[in-house]
Amino acid sequence: MTTKQFDTATRLAHSGRTTHAHYGFVNTPVYRGSTVLFEDTKQLKSRNAKYIYGRKGTPTTNSLSDLVTELEGGTGTILAPSGLGAITISLLAFLEAGDHVLITDSVYRPTRHFADEMLTKLGVEIEYYDPLIGAGISNLLRENTRILYLEAPGSQTMEMQDIPALVKAAKAHDGARDIYTIIDNTWATSIFFKALDFGVDITLQAGTKYMGGHSDIMLGAATANERAWPLLNKHNSALGMCAGTEEAYLGLRGLRTMELRLKQHMASGLELAVWLEQRPEIAEVMHVGLPSNPGYEIWKRDFKGSSGLFSVILNPVSEDCVAAFLDELTLFGLGYSWGGFESLAIPFDPSTYRSISEWKDKGPALRFHIGLENSADLIADLEAGFRKLAECRDGTA
């Protein structure tokens, strides 16, 4: 059934399914399998059977990649065992020794690690750029620039990027190699930002986060436009990557409710960000959906919404008092992920790994993920944490 004429909510309910193919059951089941048997030698030799081998796709993984491709408006989607897997496959697919890669300084830290540790070893030159550079990126493009890598808003520090300006500069550049633009779109997902419509070549997401939505899977997806799909598909196949069929099933199940969940993450996230902005303990709230945020106008122009992830800078206070705040929280868990139904908080310090953008003389930073709990309960939890912080700071604990 084609659902191209429908709104996203309808597509999320009806795409990626094969009506009546599974004895009438609504969902494509978990097809476990490596070996696929062919009917005869003619079919075996023709290699044009729909399914050939487990790594190359099962009805379950194909249902998911079909749905993701449709939502993104792309040509094809590869699935990976994790979000980072989708990132590394996408970079490797386009790069060779001698290439130059521009990566936003606000990139997800393990992506930076992969670039610094692995890509440089393969003879690829890595350069980080200021996430706020916009059209100024033209000055950094070289003859051998092959990839312009974006993430918006940036990991932890949440800077908004001017994606149309960056894409325009990459397209206008007349180098020896075609430049491909890649975005880590995990924060917004295709619900809030349709990257391919903005001319980006590949849009990535850690399905581990909002797609799964329940903190119980590791999954990645990279969707390419027509120009980028042949190379991405070919090299993914060479690298031997695939997503687990169980994870693909759970990714599909998560997608059915992703838009609904994201709307709630957005509403509660904004409510808490506004509340935090008024608190005396807070120096700055880094949430692109707040009119006070420097990236607000760009976000409003290009994005349809904001998810539940944002950061704050506290007014200067000791590490022990930050720990007292965090340890007092009962609804906010301490954990290195986000995108699930539950709220999380984590401290971070960009001064230890940023290479371009300045990050100094600022107070301690915290990242919050606002889950699907009642927002008044979350506020009460944070209030209790701030009471502990004050007791610690004022020596009354």
Ligand SMILES: Cc1ncc(COP(=O)(O)O)c(C=O)c1O
């Ligand atoms: C922005 C972003 N991209 C990618 C990833 C990687 O996803 P995974 O943990 O599934 O490898 C993460 C994980 O935290 C992330 O925050």
